[in-house]
Structures are given as structure tokens and as C-alpha cells.
Amino acid sequence: MNSKQARRPSNLGPQSIPSLLVISAAFVSGFCIMTIEMLGARIMAPYFGGSLSVWGSILTVFMLALACGYLIGGKLSARQPSLFNYAFFFLAAAALSLPIIFFADEIMRPIFLAIEDPRYGSLLASLFLYFLPTTILGMISPYSVRLLVENSDHSGQKAGLLFFVSTIGSAAGTLGTSFYLVLWFEVNEIVFGTAGALALIGAVLMVAGIRRGQVDGA
């Protein structure tokens, strides 16, 4: 595709990326996005209530974050795409989800004190709590496409497959969280589980990347 690709001919050969791994990873990221989004309202209700505008804030921030993530992820995928980078996204998303567990009150309390209108309070709080992890999760989508695409003839088909899988993951995350997970676990336990799943996928991808000698500079 470009000169950088040409310098690394073995980088993304047809056999080099196990598509099942990428597809599973896309499913998990889709699942986790919606799990966090569903819990978002629950996490913010103690400070900003359960009004429609709180949902509005959450959805807005998630959409903006995903938009940014798609752009950045797409851009990064054009530069030496590797399983290592891909794995790093998952690990980063896991790490950036942790403040939702450990600093939610510290983040929301000052915002609640400073801003009286729960609409803008919840918007700002959503931004601080969810923007970064969701942006990273958004980066995964275009990057997954790049890892799976072997030639331009099939690019649309692969992209379609990935969107399908990650959106099914999102549907499962939404339903699973709102119907069952909140009945079985505490909110923080579910966020922990989400971060754990992302970290696990990241670790698996990392191992797969190392096995294929794709670690940058290796």
C-alpha cells in the first residue's frame, strides 16, 4: 500500500494474523463499550439523577469518543499495523476504565459542586469518566479492519464482518448488562470484569504478536 508496508513484507501476510483472534477481540470490545455505557447512567445517578438529559450526556460523550477513536485508530492503522499496537489498545482501554471504579466520586463530586445544572454537570462528568476509555475502544474498530484485510477486493467484506461482530458484541453487552449482570453483580464488579476482559484480550494479543515476532523493534 505504501512504502512503509513494502519495508515490512512479512508484517501482515495472509497467514500472519489469526482472524479468529481479531474477530473475538472486536466482539469483546463491542461488548465492553456497551457494558460501560449501560452502567454509565447508574454510576452518575447519585450525583446527576436519572433524568433523560443524563442519558443524553452519556450517549453524546460515547458517540464523540467513538468518532475520535475511529479517526485516530484509522490513522494509526496506516502506519506499521501490528498485533502489538492492537494489544496495547486493549491494555490501555482496560487501564483507563479503572478510574471509573476508583475515582468516580472524586471526579463527580467537584463537578456536582461547581455546576448546578445536572445537564452540564453530567456532560462534563461523562467526559472525564468515559471519554478516554471509549476513544481507545473506538480505535480498535478500524485497526481490526486493517489487520484482517488482505487485499482491497475484500476490504468491504472484512469491514462488514467486523462491524457485524462488534455490533453483535455491543448488543450482547447491552442486554447482558441491563438484564442480568446488574442483578448478579455490583456496578464496580462489572466494570472490573470489563477491564479484566479487555486486559486478558490484550495479553493474548500480545503473546500472539510476540510469537509472530511482530513486536516493534524486535
Add this chain to the structure above:
Amino acid sequence: MALKLRSVVFFIGLLTCSVLAAETLHEERSLYRDITVTQEGDRRCLVFNVHRGDRNQTCMNTVSPERLVFEYAKMTFAGLLLNPNPQKILIAGLGGGSLPSTLAKLYPDAEIDVVEIDQAVVNVAKQYFSFEETENVKVTVNDARVFVKRASLLDQRYDFVILDAFTGDYIPEHLLTEEFLEEVRAIMSPDGVLVANTFSTSRFYDHESVTYQKVFGEFFNFKLPSSGNRIIIARDAPLPPRGELAGVARSLAPSVEKFGVPLLEYPSRLSTRVDWDMSRRALTDQYSPSNLLRDN
């Protein structure tokens, strides 16, 4: 054949009756629900989500509007037995406004704050249920959780707090958690009383009871055979002996009689008996699937 015909006629008659009986005065889809105002004879009712078969939210007798129609609304006044002279009152959930209107008449000098999430409900209460905002009765359109948190920042203290924010089919889950009740407790004056209007569905009942008990300790559980509602009456201080309540009831009963509240019957109905499964988990901000628990 004759039987069939008769049943058809009966059925048509029934249809006509129900159409004639409940005239719809107003219909509106608000941000949160479908609101319908119906009039049936002397009775005007506010109905939420009528298509899902909800029960009436509030009803008013248009001929004698002073008299409370619903049992649960009357039962709320049992809370006054623990604090017969509240000066500052908070009501979460306006409905048709029958509670603030009645309390304003009963305590003309008391400061009454109402917090209601839905502006449309406020408009309907004013237009169809003769609810009025006055110098002493103020409505804030906000989420009750947010209102209570702000009130506590402003060091407000209430002598009488009424939680009436549950509709027939939906529980705002963040208004039934240990943390929320702690926040409510923080804005109650030392002899302040909390009255929560809720319902008595089995598994949910257990969780709700355990949660209240965790925050307030022993509380009065108030149920009547004539009503599917359950009223929880709690306060920070230990509960008064029942004999004391009977005395208060005797002195307060004449002033609430015109609202149709049979206060004298209430003291013997207030129970502290634990009739729930104490091993159930308390509801918290971390664990509050109230609506799921209710359906299970």
C-alpha cells in the same frame, strides 16, 4: 341464542359505560411518560401510561376537593403522629399535588418544598388539580436525588420528608439505595420523620425493608387491607412508644378529619414486626436492580 344476544347487549352496554364513565380531559406525552387526565363523575384522576394499564396516580373529588381520595394519600398522614408540627416539609414526587395542597392547608405557615422530575406533571397539577405554588409552597423541577444532595450542601433540614416518587410500574432505582436514604437522613431535623410511599411486592419488599432497616434501624410499617400500598415511616431517633402515638392521634384527628383522614385508626396499625426475609441484600448505589427484583 337469547343468552348470546343478552351477553352481546351486556358487552355493548359495558363498553358504552366505560366510554361514558371516564371522559378524557387531557392527554400528553411528556419526557418521561404518557399523562392522561380523566373525569369520571365527581372523580378526576391523573393516570400515567394508561396504555400499559397503570392505575391512577392521583385522584381528586371535584365536588369536595379537600377530601383525599386515595387510601395511600391518607396513610401518609400517619407520619405526622411522630412529628405533629412540621415547619419544613419536603415532598419528592408531585403527582396531582394532593399531598402538598393538603399539608399547606393543614400547616399554612410551614415551608413546603416539592421536587418533581417532570415539568409536564407540574403543569397538569396546576391546570387540572388546582395545585398552586405559593409563598410557602415551592416546586423544583429536578431529580429528587440531586435536590436532596444540594439541600444537604445548603444545610437544609426538614421535619417531614415524603418520598412519593414511585409510579405503578417503575422504580427510580437511585431513589431506593442505602446511600440515598443516608442523604435523606442527613437533611432531616433531629425529630424529622421520613414517610415513603411504596408497594408490597414479595421479593422487592424484602430488599426494600432490609435497606430501610440498615439506615434507620427499626421503622413503622404501615399497611391496610384496603390498599395495595405500603407506607414506611422512619426517623433517626428511636421510635416513640405506641401509647404516645395514640395521644397525638387524638389531638390531631379533628384537624385532619375534613381531609378524610381517619387518623385515630392508624396508631394500632403501625407495625414494627419484621415480616420480611432479613437475609436479603440491602440495595446500594452499587447494587440496585429494583425493577428487575420487582418482576422476579
